[in-house]
Amino acid sequence: MTVAVLSGGVGGARFVRGLVEVVGAADTGVIGNVGDDVDVLGLHVSPDLDSLLYALAGLADDERGWGRAGETWSTLATLRELGGEAWFALGDHDLALHLVRTQALRAGEPLSSVTSRLAAALGVETRLLPATDDRLRTWVDTPAGPFAFQEWFVARGHRDSVDGVRFEGAKEALPAPGTLELLAGADVLLLAPSNPYISIAPILAVRGLRGALAARSVPCVAVSPLISGRAVKGPADRMLERLAGGTSPRHVAACYEGLIDALVVDEADAGDLDGLGDVRPIVAQTLMRDADARRRLAEAALGAVVA
Amino acid sequence: MTVAVLSGGVGGARFVRGLVEVVGAADTGVIGNVGDDVDVLGLHVSPDLDSLLYALAGLADDERGWGRAGETWSTLATLRELGGEAWFALGDHDLALHLVRTQALRAGEPLSSVTSRLAAALGVETRLLPATDDRLRTWVDTPAGPFAFQEWFVARGHRDSVDGVRFEGAKEALPAPGTLELLAGADVLLLAPSNPYISIAPILAVRGLRGALAARSVPCVAVSPLISGRAVKGPADRMLERLAGGTSPRHVAACYEGLIDALVVDEADAGDLDGLGDVRPIVAQTLMRDADARRRLAEAALGAVVA
Numbered sequence: 001m002t003v004a005v006l007s008g009g010v011g012g013a014r015f016v017r018g019l020v021e022v023v024g025a026a027d028t029g030v031i032g033n034v035g036d037d038v039d040v041l042g043l044h045v046s047p048d049l050d051s052l053l054y055a056l057a058g059l060a061d062d063e064r065g066w067g068r069a070g071e072t073w074s075t076l077a078t079l080r081e082l083g084g085e086a087w088f089a090l091g092d093h094d095l096a097l098h099l100v101r102t103q104a105l106r107a108g109e110p111l112s113s114v115t116s117r118l119a120a121a122l123g124v125e126t127r128l129l130p131a132t133d134d135r136l137r138t139w140v141d142t143p144a145g146p147f148a149f150q151e152w153f154v155a156r157g158h159r160d161s162v163d164g165v166r167f168e169g170a171k172e173a174l175p176a177p178g179t180l181e182l183l184a185g186a187d188v189l190l191l192a193p194s195n196p197y198i199s200i201a202p203i204l205a206v207r208g209l210r211g212a213l214a215a216r217s218v219p220c221v222a223v224s225p226l227i228s229g230r231a232v233k234g235p236a237d238r239m240l241e242r243l244a245g246g247t248s249p250r251h252v253a254a255c256y257e258g259l260i261d262a263l264v265v266d267e268a269d270a271g272d273l274d275g276l277g278d279v280r281p282i283v284a285q286t287l288m289r290d291a292d293a294r295r296r297l298a299e300a301a302l303g304a305v306v307a
Numbered sequence: 308m309t310v311a312v313l314s315g316g317v318g319g320a321r322f323v324r325g326l327v328e329v330v331g332a333a334d335t336g337v338i339g340n341v342g343d344d345v346d347v348l349g350l351h352v353s354p355d356l357d358s359l360l361y362a363l364a365g366l367a368d369d370e371r372g373w374g375r376a377g378e379t380w381s382t383l384a385t386l387r388e389l390g391g392e393a394w395f396a397l398g399d400h401d402l403a404l405h406l407v408r409t410q411a412l413r414a415g416e417p418l419s420s421v422t423s424r425l426a427a428a429l430g431v432e433t434r435l436l437p438a439t440d441d442r443l444r445t446w447v448d449t450p451a452g453p454f455a456f457q458e459w460f461v462a463r464g465h466r467d468s469v470d471g472v473r474f475e476g477a478k479e480a481l482p483a484p485g486t487l488e489l490l491a492g493a494d495v496l497l498l499a500p501s502n503p504y505i506s507i508a509p510i511l512a513v514r515g516l517r518g519a520l521a522a523r524s525v526p527c528v529a530v531s532p533l534i535s536g537r538a539v540k541g542p543a544d545r546m547l548e549r550l551a552g553g554t555s556p557r558h559v560a561a562c563y564e565g566l567i568d569a570l571v572v573d574e575a576d577a578g579d580l581d582g583l584g585d586v587r588p589i590v591a592q593t594l595m596r597d598a599d600a601r602r603r604l605a606e607a608a609l610g611a612v613v614a
Contacts, residue, residue, distance in 0.1 A: 041406040042349075042413055074379045074399035075406070082428045084407035092381030092399040099382070100391035103349045121389045 002027045003302070004186035008199020009033070009048035010066055011225060011232060011288075012192030013055035016126075018294025019190070020056065022302065025125035029182040030056075031209070033194070034111070034130045035138035035167055035202025038150040040088045041079075043098040044105050047150075048199065049115055049130055050097060057122040065233065068093045087155050112176040129182065131203040134173040138202050139166045149198065158235045161242055165197050170205040183212040188305050191222035193264075193286060193297075195236040196255035197243060204259075213259045219305045220260045223297065224252045227266040227286060250275035262304040264297070280304065309334045310609070311493035313438075315506020316340070316355035317373055318532060318539060318595075319499035320362035323433075325601025326497070327363065329609065332432035336489040337363075338516070340501070341418070341437045342445035342474055342509025345457040347395045348386075350405040351412055354457075355506065356422055356437055357404060364429040372540065375400045394462050419483040436489065438510040441480040445509050446473045456505065465542045468549055472504050477512040490519040495612050498529035500571075500593060500604075502543040503562035504550060511566075520566045526612045527567045530604065531559045534573040534593060557582035569611040571604070587611065 003023050007016050007030055020028050033048040047066075054060040054068055061069040071091035079086040090098065097118060104114045110133040119128050138149040142160035152158055183189065194200055204210040213220060229247035231237040237247050244251040249265045253276050256263075263279050266286040273281045284300035287293060310330050314323050314337055327335045340355040354373075361367040361375055368376040378398035386393040397405065404425060411421040417440040426435050445456040449467035459465055490496065501507055511517040520527060536554035538544040544554050551558040556572045560583050563570075570586050573593040580588045591607035594600065 042410045043406075072379055072381045072399065075382065075403045078400040078403035079407065082403055082407050082425060084403060085410065092379065092402075093385045095399075095402065096382045096385035096389055096391060099348045099350075100386065100389050103392065106349055118389060 001187045001302075002029070002185060003188045003190060004029045004031065004182045005190040005192055006031050006200055006203050007033070007048070007052060007192035008194030009036070009051035011234075012048070012194035012199060013051040013060065014288045014294060015192045015223060015297060016052060017055045018288065018291070018296075019298040019301075020126050021291070021295050022298040029127040029129065029178075029186065031129050031131055031179050031182065031203055033199050033202050034132060035136055035198065035205075036149045036153065037137065038088065038148070040090060040098075041085050042102070043090075043095075044102045045088070045090070045098050046101070046111070046115075046130070049128065050094070052128055053097075053115070053119060053122060053124060056119070056124045056126050056128065059122065067091055088150065110176070112178065127178070127182065129178050130176050131179065131209060132173040132206045133176045135169045136173045136202060136206065137168040138198055139168055140164070140198070141166070153198075162197070162235070162239050163242070165201060167202050167205040170202075171207070173206045175206050175208045180208060180212055183209070183216075187218055188302060189213060189216060189218060189220035190301055191220070191256060191260065193223040193225040195225060195231075195234060195239065196252065197236075197239050200255075210259070219262065221262045221264060221282070221301050221304045222252070222256050222260045223264040223286065223301055224249060224266065224269070226252060226269075228268040232287065248272045248275070249281060253277070253279045264301050264304065308494045308609075309336070309492060310495045310497060311336045311338065311489045312497040312499055313338050313507055313510050314340070314355070314359060314499035315501030316343070316358035318541075319355070319501035319506060320358040320367065321595045321601060322499045322530060322604060323359060324362045325595065325598070325603075326605040326608075327433050328598070328602050329605040336434040336436065336485075336493065338436050338438055338486050338489065338510055340506050340509050341439060342443055342505065342512075343456045343460070344444070345395065345455070347397060347405075348392050350397075350402075350409045352395070352397070352405050353408070353418070353422075353437070356435065357401070359435055360404075360422070360426060360429060360431060363426070363431045363433050363435065366429065374398055395457065417483070419485065434485070434489065436485050437483050438486065438516060439480040439513045440483045442476045443480045443509060443513065444475040445505055446475055447471070447505070448473070469504070469542070469546050470549070472508060474509050474512040477509075477514070480513045482513050482515045487515060487519055490516070490523075494525055495609060496520060496523060496525060496527035497608055498527070498563060498567065500530040500532040502532060502538075502541060502546065503559065504543075504546050508562075517566070526569065528569045528571060528589070528608050528611045529559070529563050529567045530571040530593065530608055531556060531573065531576070533559060533576075535575040539594065555579045555582070556588060560584070560586045571608050571611065
């Protein structure tokens with residue numbers, strides 16, 4: 001069985017890691033969000049691709065929840081001394097990746113190719129593809145005005161309510177090489193437990209990718225990022241409340257209307273399954289405390305298909 | 308008394324540090340070589356300006372002889388893992404400076420302005436100027452072919468004999484703002500104990516700077532980088548042997564023909580002072596073992612003027 005999964009960063013990356021352990025690296029393909037890519041210090045940073053890469057390479061810092069384990073922060077400390085751009089915390093090890101990627105992109109190498117090279121260098125066998133090689137940037141509209149994604153998320157600590165999300169460049173962006181083939185060839189499609197609006201939607205905004213999901217001939221299963229209406233981390237719950245009118249499973253499912261056949265929800269939400277329509281609910285433990293929990297969640301999502 | 312000094316990197320920087328202790332930061336101005344600037348990982352690295360900056364800020368690693376004290380090497384280690392450009396050793400703290408500078412240069416800020424900002428951020432009060440804001444790059448011709456400076460110096464360990472030195476961009480390069488004023492306003496001009504061919508010559512290659520020295524109305528004193536015909540560090544002795552025909556004080560003085568009034572030579576060379584012509588020899592201990600030695604050498608160079 002081959003699986004294609006659409007994923008954002010940290011939470012999605014954790015799920016993908018469990019998925020690979022269940023399905024195997026060779027049979028898993030990941031399409032990662034690039035809407036939150038950002039230029040820091042002139043470097044091209046791809047936070048979601050990197051979270052996926054570090055998770056798949058076994059290098060992720062599970063305690064901090066982002067970045068690399070064993071990271072050091074010398075450059076950042078000196079950046080602060082020098083009055084440099086220090087609002088986006090880049091670790092010393094992490095920086096090496098951004099330097100290599102930026103140099104390659106400036107030399108004309110596509111993001112998908114650099115990503116594939118970096119994955120190989122880190123011993124990652126799972127296929128990891130950016131949604132697009134073109135420039136796609138998420139913007140959020142808030143009562144305080146519009147913000148580039150990372151300005152809202154990191155610099156302002158995502159405290160502003162979100163009235164809307166836009167994807168700059170989405171009209172022109174083409175699916176990265178391999179993405180359509182991955183979706184067409186998979187036996188199952190999965191949407192990781194990422195934020196529907198700012199992690200999955202920017203992937204679906206790329207011309208052809210939403211269509212590929214809508215026209216699927218195999219099952220597509222989403223995993224809800226909410227437990228009892230709360231996000232494990234990040235602003236997903238507040239965004240759903242404001243943009244979808246609630247945080248029940250049906251509100252999550254509504255984000256993926258026409259795209260999914262089943263939704264994995266947490267046991268805590270088992271009593272709130274009304275209004276799902278054609279979407280079949282799968283109840284499971286969705287909190288990924290450890291490797292076992294990650295694997296069980298992946299099995300539950302895949303079980304939805306074979307059941 | 309105000310002093311203007313032309314300097315390369317490590318050895319020159321050590322001398323400049325002693326000079327500032329003797330003359331005072333406010334009355335010392337430094338013009339640094341940029342011919343060995345290099346692009347590494349897409350970053351603009353200015354090794355000589357940085358050696359001067361770190362020396363003046365008290366941040367230089369005296370034991371290693373280059374870079375910052377207390378440096379860490381996380382990024383470099385990861386660059387190697389990722390197959391990135393790792394031939395030029397950039398420390399994590401050092402990287403912060405290159406990132407800030409490169410970002411500013413890309414935004415259109417001149418090198419002299421960035422340098423001045425970085426100096427201020429590090430608490431350096433001595434005026435530090437690049438020879439030029441324009442692109443100037445040293446090339447060496449060797450029996451193995453021509454090499455960009457750092458390729459010859461670092462990547463090939465300066466093992467190739469040098470048949471000639473050229474300065475790409477010298478015809479178009481203009482003196483950086485403040486350099487001509489510094490030279491015109493100083494009571495003494497000094498050439499630090501740097502390599503004449505690859506540290507001082509690229510400064511003099513900038514249009515107007517050699518002329519300003521030649522037309523000086525105040526004394527100009529050079530400090531020889533050789534002791535008993537040997538360089539303390541680097542290829543100066545081999546270069547003088549091949550390009551000037553010897554390593555005696557007169558060969559060093561010949562590198563600066565028409566530009567200097569006195570040459571500070573080491574006590575070890577006191578018996579080899581023939582052929583200096585109009586250049587007055589000043590015998591001193593030139594090895595800068597410690598802070599005292601640095602100050603005494605600066606005093607000797609300045610003493611040549613008032614004597």
